Amino acid sequence: MADMYTQRLSIALFVMTFGLELCLVSTSAELQRFNQPLKDDGSLSFLVIGDWGRRGSFNQSQVAVQMGRVGEKLGIDFVVSTGDNFYDNGLTSVQDNAFDESFTKIYNAKSLQKQWYSVLGNHDYRGNVLAQLSHHLKAIDSRWVCLRSFIVNAGLAELFFVDTTPFVKSYFIEPEGHRYDWRGIGSRKAYITGLTQDLDMALKKSSAKWKIVVGHHGIRSIGHHGDTKELVENLLPVLQANNVDFYMNGHDHCLEHIADTQSPLQFLTSGAGSKAWRGDVKDRNRGGLKFYYDGQGFMSVQLNTNDTQIAFYDVLGNIIHTWHTTKALHQSS
Ligand SMILES: *[C@@H]1O[C@H](CO)[C@@H](O)[C@H](O)[C@H]1NC(C)=O
Ligand SMILES: *[C@@H]1O[C@H](CO)[C@@H](O)[C@H](O)[C@H]1NC(C)=O
Ligand SMILES: [Zn+2]
Numbered sequence: 001m002a003d004m005y006t007q008r009l010s011i012a013l014f015v016m017t018f019g020l021e022l023c024l025v026s027t028s029a030e031l032q033r034f035n036q037p038l039k040d041d042g043s044l045s046f047l048v049i050g051d052w053g054r055r056g057s058f059n060q061s062q063v064a065v066q067m068g069r070v071g072e073k074l075g076i077d078f079v080v081s082t083g084d085n086f087y088d089n090g091l092t093s094v095q096d097n098a099f100d101e102s103f104t105k106i107y108n109a110k111s112l113q114k115q116w117y118s119v120l121g122n123h124d125y126r127g128n129v130l131a132q133l134s135h136h137l138k139a140i141d142s143r144w145v146c147l148r149s150f151i152v153n154a155g156l157a158e159l160f161f162v163d164t165t166p167f168v169k170s171y172f173i174e175p176e177g178h179r180y181d182w183r184g185i186g187s188r189k190a191y192i193t194g195l196t197q198d199l200d201m202a203l204k205k206s207s208a209k210w211k212i213v214v215g216h217h218g219i220r221s222i223g224h225h226g227d228t229k230e231l232v233e234n235l236l237p238v239l240q241a242n243n244v245d246f247y248m249n250g251h252d253h254c255l256e257h258i259a260d261t262q263s264p265l266q267f268l269t270s271g272a273g274s275k276a277w278r279g280d281v282k283d284r285n286r287g288g289l290k291f292y293y294d295g296q297g298f299m300s301v302q303l304n305t306n307d308t309q310i311a312f313y314d315v316l317g318n319i320i321h322t323w324h325t326t327k328a329l330h331q332s333s
Contacts, residue, residue, distance in 0.1 A: 031198050032147060036078060036115070036154040043304040044154055045074045047112075050082030050216070050250020051121065052273025053102030059296045059315050060274035061106055066317035067298055068109020074300055078114045078152075079107075080159070082250030082270055083121030083216030085146070090120075090127020090181075094136040104141045117161060118146040121216040121250060122180075125165050129181040148184075149195055151202060157303055158208035160199060164215035164249075167192050167230040196234050203242035209327065210303055211244045216251050220260070220267045222292060223252030224280040239265055245308070245325075248299075253278060255297050255312045257323060259288040266323070268310065270299040291321040 038044070047067055054060050071079075086098050107116075124132055131137075137144045148163035165171065166185050171178075185191050203211060217228040219236050228251075239247060240263045250271030258267040267288075276296045284292065296315040301308065310323040 029198065031202055032150045034145065034150065034152045036152050038155045042155050044157055045076050045300065045302040046078045046080055047071055047076055048080045048082060048248055048270040048299040048301065049273045050271040051084040051253050053086035053098060054274040055101045056106055058274040062315050063273055063296050063298060064106045066313055066315065067107065068111055069317055070300055070313060071109065071111030074302060076111060076114060079112060079116045080214055080248065081116055081118035082214060082248060083119045084123045084250055085118055085121065086127065087123055090124040090129065091131045092128055094131045094134050096131065099137060099140060114143065115145055116143045117152055119161050119214060119216055120148065120163060120165060122165050122171060125180045126178050127181065130183060156208060156305060157210040157212055158206045159212045159214060160202060162199060162213060162215040163195065164217040164231060167234060168217065168228065169230060192234060196238060200238045200242065203238065203244065209305065210308060211242065212246045212248065213239055213244050214248045216249060218249045218251055218269055219247055220258045221252045221256060221269055222282040222284065222286055222289065223254045223256065224278050225252050226282055255293040255299065257291040257321060259290055261288045268299060272296045273298065290323065293320055
């Protein structure tokens, strides 16, 4: 009797342990890393653009021309895309000519022939997600680097790209007639818990002077979509706890800068790659608001050991907002 009991108990323990292991394996994994080649002096500059792929329309082409010009002037090292890369519904397959007509042919300036590090937006999830993540696109245009979540190690700076679309609960429970391609996500809850833990772990291990997190959805925004509740609850505490310097996003079709009221974190929205001028602006008196522009444009980031310079540009290439921040030498994070 006792033997039988012991045996049952050990089977139960075995199942529990094994089950737990499976669970850990499926929700937590180290994020893939890319090493960005550096300039000799360690300084870094890049452009940030979001919400763009419309085959050149809605001033996408005009913005691209100015990106080329500014990219040349700053000698940029790479480009960051904050998602909603292909409208209206992502890519249909790796053969979809939107990839050529909205990306390769539009961003054809010499200075933009650098790595493009991209996340997915909610519109990308409405297409064939696996196509947009596919290695085949890199064979068509070698600049394209698009993963759900990943890390770019750029010496002084480390950039953490986070897949924010699965955080947003309404896309799952009330998709409003849209079809989302959730292949590879599994359980939403386990996915976002695992991702948040992976990010927290990676940020804790980081010794980079500048820590930058990139996602599609805004944490703080006074634009049409406003704050993303799920990111305020799940992501923001992790960024604040790990001394993240900048959170960069798209989703709202505007250029925007809001300073966090509780930490040195700066929220920077660059989601103005094509369609803009929605005219839907929420609280212009919001605490921490430094800048809001409803029209098209993009952002540049220049950083070195001691300081970072951010600039926003409109469709004509005029600088419409700048921000400069310094870090003392002895400061370790
Ligand atoms: C394109 O940009 C110009 C200059 O700012 C603006 O007048 C025009 O309305 C823009 N077009 C669209 C479709 O947003
Ligand atoms: C950073 O600041 C230190 C001390 O003020 C200075 O010696 C150094 O040249 C600065 N580095 C850069 C890249 O500006
Ligand atoms: Zn979006």
